[in-house]
Amino acid sequence: MSKTSKLRMYSRKGGKVLNTPKSTELNIKDMFDMFITDKSIEGLSERTLHDYNIHFSYLLDYLGGSILNIQFNKELFKSYIAYMLHDKGLSPVTANVRIRTIRAFLRYCYLNGYINEPIHEHFKPVKTKEDTLESFTPEEVKRLLSFVDEKSYKGFRDKVIIYLLLDTLVRCSELVGIKRKNIDLKAGFITLESEGTKSKKSRVIPISTKTTKLLKEYVELTDVYGAEFLFLTYEGGLLSDNTVRKNLAELGEIAGVNKRVSPHTFRHTGALFYILNGGDPFSLQKILGHSDMSMVRKYIQMTNTDVKKQHNVFSPLNRVF
Structure with missing residues (x-):
């Protein structure tokens, strides 16, 4: 018919x-x-x-x-x-x-x-199975970084992008919307303006010392362009989120990582690593920019191995003996 x-x-x-x-x-x-x-x-x-x-x-x-x-x-x-x-x-x-x-x-x-x-x-959205959000292992992240050509501008920029995605948990659209004036390298913070975030609320996100050091080098390298935004093409134009996705997917193929290599996977991975490293879900919620804790729970999906490692560290018996 x-x-x-x-x-x-x-x-x-x-x-x-x-x-x-x-x-x-x-x-x-x-x-x-x-x-x-x-x-x-x-x-x-x-x-x-x-x-x-x-x-x-x-x-x-x-x-x-x-x-x-x-x-x-x-x-x-x-x-x-x-x-x-x-x-x-x-x-x-x-x-x-x-x-x-x-x-x-x-x-x-x-x-x-x-x-x-x-x-x-x-009618409503159809029922789905429990979300299983894929994350990278630390070894997979290291493998991806090892295949980045840091000697080229594109390669160095991609390395900075990976560090920022993993460290700050920003969305891809938020990443390409970062303005140079909103980066505070001394204090270690980046401010996301409200018009560039999904929730339409401004957000201040911390960056680690390692990311700050790498970002400082990239900022100095691209000062010559005099651009408003942080991430630029080789010609000095604004880098698109589609280009970021494409470059990461290609890197995943070259590195032989059999998972979806995307900005969102780095976001999932960063959230999981944050909790495994001892971070609390409430500060994680603020960093992710979610108003609902149920959304945060979707990002923290541990494997049995992850749970086992956490249990060894935080077992109730450790309190007794």
Whole structure:
């Protein structure tokens, strides 16, 4: 059955086509443009808005084109979820990212009177297995660093990036948004401005002595560019987060590390190492920039070996004997 046929079937099924809303008939593309404008005014990052547009394009592909608000119903969107999971074979995690965008869009449409029914309330993200966030071992981090060509500008910059990702636990978008004026090498802090963070709140993150020393060398090396931002291309332009991801992935292949080598994996790894080294979860929460401790728990997923090592150090019997 074609997508268009599916759409007709779900539009007529059980007489569940919505009545024309009080507002005029609107095209889904026009409504989404208004949604994006609204979210932009709210202050969502450019990357988030870009992701929203990508997720919406997948929905349009499924629909086979554009539809009107009077054709919206819960069966249509539930069928799209089934299509993602069963026809496309997407993982629940991937599908949920797109589902959240759809729900936010439908909620916007309902609150603004473009549709009469709160369709977003009729479906939720699908259940997923317990998250298993992959982390590097100390040996894998050393191996990655050993394959960095420090003699080249790109290689030295990548080494600084790895140190910062692991030491500060910043997100990739936050990393490339670091401004030179917000680096305090004497005190050992970096300030992330509110517009560059996911939570839209400024954050002060500490940096260790080793990272400070390496960062000082990089800052002096790139002073000649007179740039506003810290991480630059060889020509002095702003380094993009996509380039950082690409370079790390290529480094992982060269080093033969059979895990996803990405900024987010370094974030997971840094959080785990922080706890294993004796750090407390509350200071970790502040460094990560999370307002919810449940999110912090997802980052601290220890292997049985990690738990065994911690138990040997902190066993209750050590208090007795």
